[in-house]
Amino acid sequence: MTALCLLKLLRQATRKENRFTRSLCGAILAETPQRRILSEPSLVVPDSTKPPVLGATNPFCTAVKSGADPKRKAAFGSVGRRIPYRILHVINENGESLGNMHRAEALKLMDQHNLKLVLLRESAEPPVYRLMTGKQIHEEQLRRAEKKKASAKAGRGPQVRKELSFSSSIARNDLETKTKQIAQWIEKKYHVKVTVRQAKDSAADMFTVFDQILKTVSEKATYLSKPKVIKEGVSTCVLRHMSEKELKAQQKLEKQKLENSIPVARKDENEAPKSSELNQ
Known part of the structure; x- marks a missing residue:
């Protein structure tokens, strides 16, 4: 009889403990979405011998954090005073090499001659920069734009x-x-x-x-x-x-041929009366 009473009391205690555990877990799960800011709740297991602990972890991401693409080629133009290299190979505005020099010296030349510094070959050792006028930079930008346009046109596929x-x-x-x-x-x-x-x-x-x-x-x-x-x-x-280039060259050639033929015709006209005078 005593054993039955003890068994009954043990079952009641177990039920109360289960109810308390369920209510506690429900409260935690209800509060978790409110406390969560950016990350999803996940199970963190610091040690295999310990029970799992409910916590928050940051999501894994392989994207580059900075917005700049490291492989993106910089546009052709003045770099201003933003030179990350200490030693440069400098070319002047006439295309003549000035040799290697410290960036401070290159900036000094740029200021003295009122020129702009343009990066030509970053992969070279040391990197190659050129001193250019604003007009030279503009002309080079136009030339590169035309070349890019021609390349894009050529890459559209075979001509019909x-x-x-x-x-x-x-x-x-x-x-x-x-x-x-x-x-x-x-x-x-x-x-x-x-x-x-x-x-x-x-x-x-x-x-x-x-x-x-x-x-x-x-x-x-x-x-x-x-x-x-x-x-x-x-x-x-x-x-x-x-x-267009071939057409202009052909028109120029035809014009030259026409100009060269005109003196010959005039010479024949001038010689015609002389021959008639001899006959008289």
Whole structure:
């Protein structure tokens, strides 16, 4: 009987202890979100032999804390007085090397000549800086921008290509029509591949046909790929639109030819009366 009473009392004590534990844990879990500021609650186990302890830890992150990208290339321009290196290799505004010097001496030269210091090669040992005028920096920035623009344009992919194919015995009217079509494509800056097949029982020179086409569109076009035989009886070439630089050079050449031909014509006019006088 006594044993039963003791067992009953032990069960009641165990129940009260369980209720107290549940209420305590509930209070802690209810207060934890309010106390949490930035991090999530997690179990921290400092020692495997000890029970887990409820606490807060900082989240793990591999991102670079600073906003600057270390691989980002600085823009071309004046560095002002922000020089992290003690010894520099300095080039003057005329492109002449002044040798290695202390940064204080380089800054002194910059102030004396009212110039700006520009970083050219940071990877060199020591780093290379150049003294430049504001105009020189501006011109160099424009040059680099044009180069970058041209590189981006070249990297867009292959130029659109148009193709024409016909026989070497093509009629004159048909050749003129095809040449007009080529001129329209060249005007749109397409690459035009022209293929000529040697007709049977025809002695026509396929390369002569290419020359006739190029002569007609010579104001804007030139060979991207010169005429060549790709297989027996078949020749091909690729025409392209000339660049602005090529167009200016061609216009300059034509102007020179015109100027050189004018004195010859005037000389012939002056010599004509003399020959007539001799006949009299």
